[in-house]
Every structure is written in C-alpha cells, then in structure tokens.
Amino acid sequence: xxxxxxxxxxxxxxxxxxxxxxxxxxxxxxxxxxxxxxxxxxxxxxxxxxxxxxxxxxxxxxxxxxxxxxxxxxxxxxxxxxxxxxxxxxxxxxxxxxxxxxxxxxxxxxxxxxxxxxxxxxxxxxxxxxxxxxxxxxxxxxxxxxxxxxxxxxxxxxxxxxxxxxxxxxxxxxxxxxxxxxxxxxxx
Ligand SMILES: [Zn+2]
Numbered sequence: 146x147x148x149x150x151x152x153x154x155x156x157x158x159x160x161x162x163x164x165x166x167x168x169x170x171x172x173x174x175x176x177x178x179x180x181x182x183x184x185x186x187x188x189x190x191x192x193x194x195x196x197x198x199x200x201x202x203x204x205x206x207x208x209x210x211x212x213x214x215x216x217x218x219x220x221x222x223x224x225x226x227x228x229x230x231x232x233x234x235x236x237x238x239x240x241x242x243x244x245x246x247x248x249x250x251x252x253x254x255x256x257x258x259x260x261x262x263x264x265x266x267x268x269x270x271x272x273x274x275x276x277x278x279x280x281x282x283x284x285x286x287x288x289x290x291x292x293x294x295x296x297x298x299x300x301x302x303x304x305x306x307x308x309x310x311x312x313x314x315x316x317x318x319x320x321x322x323x324x325x326x327x328x329x330x331x332x333x
Contacts, residue, residue, distance in 0.1 A: 171218045171225060179203065179293065180313075183222065185213035187245065196245040200226065201313075203291035206235030209258075210311055212249025219252045234258050236290070238297070239278060241305040242269040251276025263299055265307035284309070 172184040179202040184195050198211035207226050213219055223234055239247035239262045247262065247270060254260045254276070262270070262278040270277045284299035295313045302308075 170215055171213070171221055173225065173229070183213070185215040185218045185222075187214040198246075200234070201293060201295075202230050202232060203293050205291045207232050208290060208293075209234055209237040209253070211240055211246045212237060212253065214245035214248065216248060216252070219249050223256070236261065238262070238309075238311065239266055240311065241308040242266045242273075242275075243305055247275070247278075250278050254279050261297075263297070263307065263309055265299070266309075269307055 170186060174182050174184075176182050176199070181200050181202070182197050183200065184197050186193050186195050188194075194214075196214040198209070198213065200210065201208045207230060209222075213222055226232065226234055234253070234256075236259045237249070237253045239250055239260070241247065242262075247266065250260050250262070250270070259280060260278040261280045261282055263284050264281050265284075267277050267281050282297060284297075286297045288295055288297070293313070294315070295311055297309055297311055299307075299309050
C-alpha cells in the first residue's frame with residue numbers, strides 16, 4: 146500500500162493540470178535522480194491550462210515521455226535540455242494520442258529523434274490524419290537505455306482508449322494517465 150501511495154504521489158505531481166497564469170512558457174523541475182518534469186501551457190476552451198510531462202537523462206541521451214502541449218516550445222525544450230544537461234534528446238514516447246502527448250511526434254521525428262507509440266495510438270492518429278511515431282511498439286515492451294531500464298505496457302482503457310503506462314523498475318516510478326490515477330485512488 147505504501148508503494149501504491151508513493152506512486153500516486155508521483156502521479157499527482159506529474160499530472161497535476163490546472164488553470165493558471167505563468168511567466169515562463171516552459172518550466173522544468175528536477176523530480177529525482179535523472180528524472181525531470183517539464184510543464185507547458187495551452188489555451189483550451191479559453192483557459193490557460195498546464196500540462197506536465199517528463200524526461201529522463203541517460204548517458205546515451207535524453208528520453209522524453211510526451212511532447213510539450215505548446216508547440217512553440219518544441220524546439221526550446223530541445224535547446225534547454227542541451228544547455229542544462231549537455232545531451233541531445235534521442236527518443237520520444239507518446240503515452241496516448243491526445244494533442245498534449247502526441248502533438249510533437251512529427252516535429253521530433255523530423256529532427257531525427259526516434260519516436261514511439263503503440264499500435265492503438267498510431268491507428269487513432271492515422272484516423273485523425275495527424276503526425277505519427279516512426280516506431281510502433283507492441284503493447285508490452287521493455288527498453289534498456291544506458292543504465293536505465295523501463296517497461297511500456299497497455300493497461301486497458303483509462304483516460305484515453307490507448308493510454309500506456311511506463312514503469313521504471315529501479316526507481317519504482319510510473320508514468321501514466323490521470324484517469325488511471327483516479328482508479329488507483331479508489332483502490333486505497
Ligand atoms: Zn489526454
């Protein structure tokens with residue numbers, strides 16, 4: 146139960162989206178170890194909403210989990226990461242097909258960054274005539290990059306029909322969607 150609570154705390158930090166005003170369109174904060182959370186903003190139905198996403202710094206390069214919601218921050222995010230960590234972004238995962246997650250797939254793919262999604266996400270993006278990931282991965286896939294390893298899996302429909310979970314074994318950290326968080330809260 147404690148483990149579940151710590152995961153939920155992490156999720157709350159990661160997916161705390163709320164209406165707010167901001168001075169900086171791109172805000173990066175250190176989460177723990179090699180994990181960083183970044184926040185961008187987007188006008189949605191007339192209100193400025195924030196969206197949090199995450200990146201992981203490895204000795205091979207930086208892995209992004211979701212793209213900025215604000216498309217004006219696609220390039221600044223790469224430059225900020227380079228300046229802050231002296232590393233390039235090498236991989237980008239879209240955790241589902243919504244604009245605040247997958248919107249940057251075309252941009253990052255065209256930059257030569259390896260982009261990933263599961264087949265369900267790819268089908269939705271294709272159906273909407275949107276930019277898609279270069280690499281379509283099975284629903285359950287393990288990755289090892291530098292000294293980090295993580296698993297991608299599809300837990301079933303949550304916030305979106307295609308939302309995936311990314312689980313970091315060593316850190317016992319989890320990156321998933323907010324609807325799933327609500328389910329977990331009900332379990333406690
Ligand atoms: Zn969404």
